[in-house]
Amino acid sequence: MFIKLIDVKKDYLSGKVVTPALRGVNLEIKRGEFVAIVGSSGSGKSTLMHIIGLLDKPTAGKYLLSNKDVSSLSDDQLAYLRNEKIGFVFQSFNLLPKISVLDNVLLPTLYSKETNHSKAKKEAISLLEKVGLKEKITVKPNEISGGEQQRVAIVRALINNPDLVLADEPTGNLDSKSSKVIMEIFSKIHQEGKTIIIVTHEDNIAKYAQRIVTMKDGKII
Amino acid sequence: MLKTFLLNLKLFLLYSSSHKLRTFLTTLGLIIGIGSLVLIVSLGNSAQKSIAVQMQKLGTNLITILPGGSEEGKPASQLFSSQEITTLKYEDAQALKDTPGIVALTAYVRGTVVLNYLNKTKNVLFSGVEPEYLLVENTQIEKGRFFNEDENESMAKVVVLGWQIAKDLFQRSDPLGKKIKINNQNFKIIGVMKKRGKIMFFDYDKEIFLPLKTAQKIILGIDHINFIRAKAVNEKLIPLISTYFKKTLRYRHRITEAKKDDFTIKDSQQMLDIFYKTTNTLKLFLAIIASVSLLVGGIGIANVMYVIVDERIREIGLRKAVGAKNSDILYQFLLESIILTLIGGVIGIFLGILAEFLISVIANRFGLLWPFIISWPSIFISLFVSFLIGLFFGFLPARKASQFSPAQAMRYE
Ligand SMILES: Nc1ncnc2c1ncn2[C@@H]1O[C@H](COP(=O)(O)OP(=O)(O)OP(=O)(O)O)[C@@H](O)[C@H]1O
Ligand SMILES: [Mg+2]
Numbered sequence: 001m002f003i004k005l006i007d008v009k010k011d012y013l014s015g016k017v018v019t020p021a022l023r024g025v026n027l028e029i030k031r032g033e034f035v036a037i038v039g040s041s042g043s044g045k046s047t048l049m050h051i052i053g054l055l056d057k058p059t060a061g062k063y064l065l066s067n068k069d070v071s072s073l074s075d076d077q078l079a080y081l082r083n084e085k086i087g088f089v090f091q092s093f094n095l096l097p098k099i100s101v102l103d104n105v106l107l108p109t110l111y112s113k114e115t116n117h118s119k120a121k122k123e124a125i126s127l128l129e130k131v132g133l134k135e136k137i138t139v140k141p142n143e144i145s146g147g148e149q150q151r152v153a154i155v156r157a158l159i160n161n162p163d164l165v166l167a168d169e170p171t172g173n174l175d176s177k178s179s180k181v182i183m184e185i186f187s188k189i190h191q192e193g194k195t196i197i198i199v200t201h202e203d204n205i206a207k208y209a210q211r212i213v214t215m216k217d218g219k220i221i
Numbered sequence: 222m223l224k225t226f227l228l229n230l231k232l233f234l235l236y237s238s239s240h241k242l243r244t245f246l247t248t249l250g251l252i253i254g255i256g257s258l259v260l261i262v263s264l265g266n267s268a269q270k271s272i273a274v275q276m277q278k279l280g281t282n283l284i285t286i287l288p289g290g291s292e293e294g295k296p297a298s299q300l301f302s303s304q305e306i307t308t309l310k311y312e313d314a315q316a317l318k319d320t321p322g323i324v325a326l327t328a329y330v331r332g333t334v335v336l337n338y339l340n341k342t343k344n345v346l347f348s349g350v351e352p353e354y355l356l357v358e359n360t361q362i363e364k365g366r367f368f369n370e371d372e373n374e375s376m377a378k379v380v381v382l383g384w385q386i387a388k389d390l391f392q393r394s395d396p397l398g399k400k401i402k403i404n405n406q407n408f409k410i411i412g413v414m415k416k417r418g419k420i421m422f423f424d425y426d427k428e429i430f431l432p433l434k435t436a437q438k439i440i441l442g443i444d445h446i447n448f449i450r451a452k453a454v455n456e457k458l459i460p461l462i463s464t465y466f467k468k469t470l471r472y473r474h475r476i477t478e479a480k481k482d483d484f485t486i487k488d489s490q491q492m493l494d495i496f497y498k499t500t501n502t503l504k505l506f507l508a509i510i511a512s513v514s515l516l517v518g519g520i521g522i523a524n525v526m527y528v529i530v531d532e533r534i535r536e537i538g539l540r541k542a543v544g545a546k547n548s549d550i551l552y553q554f555l556l557e558s559i560i561l562t563l564i565g566g567v568i569g570i571f572l573g574i575l576a577e578f579l580i581s582v583i584a585n586r587f588g589l590l591w592p593f594i595i596s597w598p599s600i601f602i603s604l605f606v607s608f609l610i611g612l613f614f615g616f617l618p619a620r621k622a623s624q625f626s627p628a629q630a631m632r633y634e
Contacts, residue, residue, distance in 0.1 A: 055542055056628035076546050082627075083544020090631070094539045111544040156543070 001067070002031040002164075002195055003052060008061035010047050010218075021047040023218035024061070029197065031163070034190045036206040037199045039215030045199040046168055048215070052197065053088050053166045054078045083111050087157025089167035093149040095141040095156075101128065102137045105156045112160060120159065127155045131185055147178025154185055165189060167198040171205055183208045226556070247525035248565035251518030251610065255569025255603045256576070258511040262599035263577045265504035269497060271590050275419070276493055280359045282456050283489045284323075284463060286313075286449040286470070291485040307445035308474070308483040311437065314351075314449045316473060320465050322458040325356035326451035330436050330443070336429065337402035338390045345386060346428045347403075349436025357452045360425075365397045365412030373432040376439055378403075381412040385426035403429075404440060419588060459488045515606065518565070519614040526558050526618035537622050538630025551623040558615020559608055566607025570600055 010022040021044045029035055037045050050056040051063060054070060063070050070078070082088075095104045105124040109115040128137055131151040136144050141152065150170060157165055167186070171179035179202075187208055190196050198209065206212050214221050289306040314328035330349040335342060348354075352369055355361065364387075368379050380403065387396050396410045408431075417425040437443055451466075453459050463486050470484050471477075487495070530537070537550055545553075574595060584591035 050628040050631075053542070055538075055631065056626060076548075079541065079544050079546040079549075082542060088542050094535065094631070096536060096539070107540070108543040111540075111546070111549055160544075 001028050001064070002033075003027070003029040004062075004064040004067075005052075006062040006064070008048075008051060008058045008063060010044070010051065010056070011059045012047075021218055022051070022058070025218070025220055027213065027220060029195065031195055032190075032193055034186075034196045034208070034210045035198075036209035036212045037197065037215060038201065038203075038206050038212055041201075043215040044218040045215055047218075049166055049168045049197070049199055052164075053086055054082050055088070079111070080113075083108055084160055085162050085164060087154075087160070087162040087165045089150070089153050089157050089165065089170045091169040091172040093141070093146070093153045093173075095149055095152060097140065097142055100138050100140060101133065101144070101152050104141060104152055105159055107156060108160050124155065124159055127158060128152070131155060132181075145178070147174050147181060150174060150178070150182055151185065154182070154189075158189065162194070164195045164197070167196070169199050169201065171200065171202070179205065244525070244561065247521045248518070248561060248568075250514060250521040251562055251565035251607065252569040252572065254511055254515035254518040255566045255607060256573040257514065258508060258606075259570050259573030259596070259599050259603055260576050261507045261511055262504065263573065263594060263596045264580065265500065265507070266594050266596050267577070267581065267592050269500055270592050270594060272496065273493060274590060274592075276489060276496075278418075280357070280452060281489055282453040282459065283357070284451045284453060284459060284466070285487050285492070286317075286451075286466060287485045287487065288445070288448070288483070289485060290480075290482040305445075306483075307443075309446050309449065310444070311433065311446055313470060313473060314446065316469055317449065317451070317466055320451070320462055320469070322454050322462050322465075324452040324454055325353035326449065327351040327353040327357050328433055328446040328449050330433060330441060330447050332436070332441055334404050334429070334440060336386070336390075337405070338399075341390055343386070343389070346423070347431055347436060347440070348428055349431045349433045349440070351433050354430070357450050359452075360417055361415045363413050363415040364395075365410070367412055367430075368432045373434050376435045377432060378406060378408045378435060378439070379411045379432065380408040381414060381430040382410060383414050383424075383426045383428045383430075384416040385424070386429060387413040403431075406439070419590070453488075459490075463488065515610065519610045522558060522562055522565075522610060523614040523618060525561070526554065526615050527621070529557065530554060530618045530622040533622075534625060534630045537625055538627050538632075541625070541627035542631060547623040551619050554619035554622045555612060555615050558619065559611030562607040562611030562615075563604065566604055569607075570603050573603075 005025050005027040008022055008025045008027075009020070012019040012021055025044075025048060027048075037048065039045055047056070051058050054065075057071070065081070070081075073081070095101075096107070102121070102124055105128065106117075106120060109117070109120040125137060128134065131154065133144075133148060133151055133155075136148060136152075141149055144152070150173075154167075154170075157167075165186075170186075171182055174182065183205060186196055186198065196209075198205070200206050286309065288309040309328075311328055314326065318326050320326070327350050332347060332349075333344055334347050336345050337343075351373055352367055355367055362381070363384065365381070367381055368377065371377075372379055380401065382390075382396060390396065390401075391399070396413060399410050400407050401410055402408070414425070414430065419425070431440065433446070437446065451462065453462050466486055467482075471482070474483055476482060540550060540553075577595075578593055581591045581593035
């Protein structure tokens with residue numbers, strides 16, 4: 001099993017208030033699957049994604065990634081996995097505003113151990129061409145549309161050729177036309193063999209996935 | 222690695238250039254601190270250099286006897302005393318005149334008088350000296366002659382004018398033989414000194430020279446003298462001459478213990494050494510004051526770094542999400558803080574040098590010999606200090622930045 005969550009719990013602590021965001025999640029995802037996570041606001045979708053994406057640690061339970069318990073990994077090892085094995089796409093794109101589209105895409109390669117920079121640059125340009133941004137390589141993120149920004153973010157997630165791509169409401173800030181473009185890109189990536197997990201509110205986005213997981217009150221139903 | 226460094230550098234410059242004013246204001250403390258550090262050290266060097274050069278101008282191989290005792294290696298107590306010490310007498314000077322190994326020796330009294338010629342009145346400094354003065358201080362007469370021993374002994378009312386005084390009072394006409402009023406008494410001008418310029422804080426061209434006894438008895442009405450100065454034939458003889466002076470004066474003053482000496486003997490080198498010692502202490506003291514402003518500057522840097530970190534928590538989260546290690550973030554913000562302080566340091570150094578240059582230009586305008594010296598050690602030290610401040614005061618904010626969990630940072634608004 002590629003991803004295996006066993007009774008994963010997550011409590012947020014703000015001051016003295018404890019918010020249980022995940023109340024015992026069990027989930028298995030095979031390599032190469034395309035999964036959509038749906039559920040109402042506050043049901044714990046983002047929290048789950050953060051744990052799967054190694055951005056956060058569970059309060060209790062076990063998370064096995066490629067059969068390895070991630071709780072035994074050091075911060076640096078987690079950073080390495082985020083860098084090499086996982087690509088993350090966010091609802092609000094999260095591009096750095098001051099640097100070009102190309103430099104944004106290359107950001108993960110700054111933190112890779114052995115990156116050949118001219119090779120990475122070529123790869124970035126070819127990926128940007130594939131998502132139809134050939135003309136926008138040198139512009140700043142604020143000079144392109146939301147849909148285009150999200151395509152840049154997807155290319156950034158793909159630049160280190162990860163096995164797993166996570167997207168938290170990738171179309172949440174986009175109109176339906178841009179959303180369609182983005183989802184077609186995800187389909188294509190999936191066809192190329194990557195494991196994809198997306199969070200969404202919308203049914204017509206969820207239908208791109210092979211499997212739909214529904215969350216409610218911090219649990220999968 | 223280099224690529225990462227360069228991109229971070231680029232990002233930082235882009236980032237801070239959009240906050241120019243804030244960045245500038247927060248580095249201001251550092252700029253001022255570094256600037257004043259450079260200025261103080263350079264000014265100190267220039268002042269020391271300038272005075273050392275002037276001391277040489279005053280003559281080499283000089284031995285000065287001051288009234289009042291002193292501790293070993295310290296300036297004469299006369300310098301710190303508000304009351305005039307009267308232990309040196311004219312007769313002491315006469316007793317030392319046939320010391321072997323000296324070229325010449327003269328006693329001095331100094332003070333100010335009111336000079337009056339036609340309708341012009343001036344307050345001027347005077348030196349009451351003996352005829353040997355010319356030999357001791359290695360200076361010359363331009364016109365006329367200096368007074369002689371008879372005129373000194375007979376307290377003749379004769380005067381030799383400094384070059385500038387003669388020029389101011391007489392323009393192109395000949396001052397020789399003219400009568401001039403000094404403290405309302407008629408004096409005859411017998412000579413004009415050659416132009417000599419300012420030495421230390423004395424402008425010899427604006428002084429007048431009177432026979433010692435005339436000055437002592439008629440002008441000042443005192444019984445003592447201010448100091449004695451002798452010129453040695455050569456440097457090697459100075460210790461021998463000093464010993465001889467000491468013995469003679471102790472005998473004359475009936476002193477049996479060195480501790481009870483009521484006079485102090487200093488040669489030019491010793492005076493220079495004392496001068497360097499005291500001014501170095503002063504320099505150090507001022508540098509410490511400047512360092513306090515550096516501390517304040519450093520706190521400003523820490524402050525702005527905390528603000529920068531806070532503003533960029535999402536960026537930090539993103540970088541971590543795409544694989545930045547804690548140490549990558551730590552280095553990034555340390556780098557930013559160091560660049561910030563280095564830029565501040567360079568600006569400070571530049572301003573310090575500029576200020577020093579202006580001061581030297583102005584000082585030279587006013588006729589002071591004031592060399593413009595760029596002190597490279599102080600520049601390198603300032604850069605290093607800036608670097609250290611960046612490292613030190615950037616550390617806590619950078620560490621804070623590095624410790625966010627990525628999810629926590631990504632959610633931050
Ligand atoms: N940092 C936090 N501190 C405290 N509580 C939090 C924090 N992050 C999330 N929560 C709470 O945890 C619960 C789950 O949040 P989460 O963001 O995972 O929900 P979600 O399903 O992604 O919602 P949405 O669809 O609105 O994005 C919510 O009740 C939320 O208020
Ligand atoms: Mg969410």
